[in-house]
Amino acid sequence: MTHPADDKRALFQRVVDDIIDQIRTGTLHGGDALPTARKMAESYGVASMTAQRALRELQHLGLTYAVVGKGTFVHPLARERAGTEGQPNPARGDTMADDPDLNRRVAQFLLKQNEIAGRIVDAMMAKDVHGMNVATQELADLKAANQDLADDIAKYEANAGTPAASEAAAPEPTKPRRARKPTK
Known part of the structure; x- marks a missing residue:
């Protein structure tokens, strides 16, 4: 993935935004596994630490969840949550992003x-x-x-x-x- 020179977003945020777009468009569905940080780093052309930060941010937003030893998966409610820029909406019951x-x-x-x-x-x-x-x-x-x-x-x-x-x-x-x- 090439990065436009005029894009001022942090690299990890570009990765996060791309994955959110994939969730919104239905390319990624609830239960789908995301690539490992290493594979994500290769496909986005970023450092492994940047990909790890993007994965942590997605989890913080409540769009993904991690299973130790298995990987990171798209949350079943991710598409609905991504419709609100990935922010949890307490009125809809999306309040568990910090747990x-x-x-x-x-x-x-x-x-x-x-x-x-x-x-x-x-x-x-x-x-x-x-x-x-x-x-x-x-x-x-x-x-x-x-x-x-x-x-x-x-x-x-x-x-x-x-x-x-x-x-x-x-x-x-x-x-x-x-x-x-x-x-x-």
Whole structure:
């Protein structure tokens, strides 16, 4: 990536802005892995420390989360957050950017929840009642197993002075509808 001579932004900010643009345009999606700092440095033509700073800034903005030993991933809510220049919006419940561990846990929960919801939809489309029931139970189990996450979100929001959005983070699973009999 070449850098225009008249661009006064810091190099790390140029990298951050490019990744935010990729999130906004849908080139990067929630759950996508970002390249390592070394690979990012090579592709952007910057120093490794500059790429590391860009990765830290993206995490600070709540657009990414890091998993030790696995890498850095795009947050499931990154596209919505990037719409506000990447700044957390407390009215929307984006208040965890300054707590990377909680942010990572919420992201992992949302990714798993979306994966299960996708299986519920697939089972519904295939009119597979058993598959719907199994996936719905898995969703209920996920919520029960992550009740501590909902509690941690509520505590965080109480400390931050924002309304609790724990129900948005861990919604009640809905019972699958019975398949209709085809009409003749």
